[in-house]
Amino acid sequence: MSSRKMRLLIAQAVAMTVFVAAAVLIMLSCQRKPVMSHARFLHLPTTGWQRTLPLTFMPEYDDSAATYDIKLAIRHDNTYRYRNLSLVVDIIDVDSVVNRNTVDMTLADEYGNWTGGGFGTLYQDEVTIAHVIDPGDASSVVVWQTMQGCDTLRGLVDVGIIVSPL
Numbered sequence: 001m002s003s004r005k006m007r008l009l010i011a012q013a014v015a016m017t018v019f020v021a022a023a024v025l026i027m028l029s030c031q032r033k034p035v036m037s038h039a040r041f042l043h044l045p046t047t048g049w050q051r052t053l054p055l056t057f058m059p060e061y062d063d064s065a066a067t068y069d070i071k072l073a074i075r076h077d078n079t080y081r082y083r084n085l086s087l088v089v090d091i092i093d094v095d096s097v098v099n100r101n102t103v104d105m106t107l108a109d110e111y112g113n114w115t116g117g118g119f120g121t122l123y124q125d126e127v128t129i130a131h132v133i134d135p136g137d138a139s140s141v142v143v144w145q146t147m148q149g150c151d152t153l154r155g156l157v158d159v160g161i162i163v164s165p166l
Helices: 003-029
Strands: 038-043 056-058 068-076 084-092 096-108 117-119 122-133 140-145 156-166
Touching: 003 056, 038 056, 038 068, 056 156, 068 084, 068 140, 096 122, 122 156, 140 156
Parallel strands: none
Antiparallel strands: 038 156, 056 140, 068 122, 068 156, 084 096, 084 140, 117 122
16 A cells, blocks of 8 residues: 555544544533522511411523422421411413412321421421423412411421422
């Protein structure tokens, strides 16, 4: 084989290697960024959460083409007097259609032991309020406390939502 032919083969191999490397880099740069979970909490006043004051959340989504679960999270301390928590949750879509749900959470077992996770005197309980939804299905979430005979609910520290991609 002549040296000219050998140089041509080497040049072709180098060109093919550069082409493959460039194609791989382009494909890697086009990959989707990971979609993250987002949490938003509102701190409640120590004087309590009044029945007439709803909490409003605007869910945050990384990818409009992905589907999500939305959880409602409650943080309470040892001063919370009840075993359960009754809430009304309004999930409002981009067309202002309201999907109303009653949410009853059990925060303590029959012996008075807190069921949520946590440490010290702060506990967190979560419940899924929307499953496999598109971002347009929940543009805002409004939460009302509806405990019977309790106009101002004490012992809750924070209320929040957690938006997780599927």
